[in-house]
Each structure stands twice: as C-alpha cells, then as structure tokens.
Amino acid sequence: MRLSVLFIALLLMLECSSRVPLTKGLIREYGLSSRDIPKLQLYISDGILLEKHMMKVDKNIDSTSYALKKVEDYYVKQIYFKKETPCIVMTAAPDKLAVAFEEDRDILNFVWAPRNESSAYVYQPDKRSVRDSVETQPSPGFAAWKIIGEETYADTSYNVLIKRDLPFLLVDKTSLRNFTIDARKVKGLKQTDIKGK
Numbered sequence: 001m002r003l004s005v006l007f008i009a010l011l012l013m014l015e016c017s018s019r020v021p022l023t024k025g026l027i028r029e030y031g032l033s034s035r036d037i038p039k040l041q042l043y044i045s046d047g048i049l050l051e052k053h054m055m056k057v058d059k060n061i062d063s064t065s066y067a068l069k070k071v072e073d074y075y076v077k078q079i080y081f082k083k084e085t086p087c088i089v090m091t092a093a094p095d096k097l098a099v100a101f102e103e104d105r106d107i108l109n110f111v112w113a114p115r116n117e118s119s120a121y122v123y124q125p126d127k128r129s130v131r132d133s134v135e136t137q138p139s140p141g142f143a144a145w146k147i148i149g150e151e152t153y154a155d156t157s158y159n160v161l162i163k164r165d166l167p168f169l170l171v172d173k174t175s176l177r178n179f180t181i182d183a184r185k186v187k188g189l190k191q192t193d194i195k196g197k
Contacts, residue, residue: 019043019084019170025117030176037092041175042099043084046167048108048123049142050079050151050158079153081108084170097121097169106153110169120168125149125160 020026022042032040054075060068081101090107091098095114098107110121127150145161152158 018173020173021045021118021120022169022171023118023120024112026171026176028117034092034094037097038089039175039178040089041172042087042089043170043172044081044087044123044167045083045120045170046163046165047083048081048167049145049161050081050153051142051161052077052156052158077156077158079158087169099169108151108153122166122168123162124166125151127151 022040027037030036054077055073085101087099087101089097090100095112097110099110100107109124109126111124112121113119125148129147129149142161145163147159147161148166149160150157151160
C-alpha cells in the first residue's frame with residue numbers, strides 16, 4: 001500500500017516538473033520559428049482573474065403607497081484562468097505572444113521583458129494600473145488578490161487580479177520533443193590524427 005502511494009506521488013511530481021518557463025533562450029535552443037511556437041502546448045504559471053462589478057438599479061412606484069422605490073442589485077462577473085490552465089499561441093511576434101485559452105474567444109497577451117534570455121514571457125493586461133494595487137471589494141476566495149490593470153475579454157472590460165507576481169507561460173517538455181535538435185559534439189582534430197603525414 002505504501003509503495004503504491006509513493007509511486008503515485010512520484011508520478012505526480014514528475015508530471016508537474018515536465019513544464020518549464022517559455023523563454024527566448026529556450027526558443028533559440030530548439031530553433032523554433034514563429035510558425036513553430038503555435039504548435040507547442042503551453043500553460044500559465046499562476047491564476048488570472050478577470051472581474052467586473054456591476055450594479056443594476058430598478059426604480060418602481062409602489063402601487064399601494066405611490067412612493068418611488070429604488071431597488072439595487074449588485075452583480076459580480078468573473079472569468080477565472082486557474083494555475084496551469086492549458087493554452088496555445090495564436091500569433092507569435094518576437095517579443096509578444098497572443099495566447100488563446102478557449103476556442104473562438106479572445107486572447108491574452110504575454111510579452112518578453114528583455115532582462116536576459118532566461119526571462120519568461122509574462123502576462124500583460126491591456127491597460128496597467130497606475131498604482132501597484134487598486135482597492136476593490138474582495139470577492140469570495142480572492143480576497144488576497146490585487147488588481148493590476150484592465151483587460152477586454154469577450155467584448156467586456158474587466159479588472160485583472162493576480163495573487164502575487166505576473167503569471168508567465170510554461171511549455172510542456174513533451175511538446176518540445178517534436179522539435180528534435182540536430183546537434184553533435186565536435187571531438188577536434190590533432191596533427192597526429194591526420195593519416196599520411
């Protein structure tokens with residue numbers, strides 16, 4: 001029994017570790033072109049929450065007292081991209097990837113910040129907030145998250161909330177296996193290796 005639990009735990013750890021950040025260095029190492037990148041299976045490193053707070057106000061006249069009554073309904077509309085949600089690149093430019101999470105839906109943009117080649121492609125909302133975090137009413141389960149900007153998704157403008165750092169793209173190592181590197185190590189040549197001299 002213990003052995004089977006240990007085996008399952010090991011498989012789960014191996015499955016999680018098969019994803020690595022998508023970086024410029026990785027793209028260069030595998031010789032990927034802008035046509036190759038959409039063939040990769042990608043995931044996001046952490047959750048992204050798109051949230052819109054709406055208020056619906058109804059004004060009615062009470063038929064018994066003939067008084068004006070105002071009824072306010074409060075709605076919260078959310079779209080949640082959980083950690084390690086699978087996604088694919090729709091269009092690839094050198095420093096920007098347009099990523100789709102749903103068929104026939106909008107995309108989210110991930111950009112490469114040129115610190116070094118090991119920097120991952122990170123999520124960039126349509127509009128960044130002026131401040132680090134904007135105050136909002138916490139939604140159940142997302143109270144510790146902070147607003148970092150705005151995103152238009154499915155023709156609606158939402159606040160973008162993240163837990164900590166900006167999410168980045170992860171690539172599944174198995175999808176990189178499709179792009180085999182044709183590499184060999186050069187042994188070198190010495191004078192003594194040349195025959196006939």
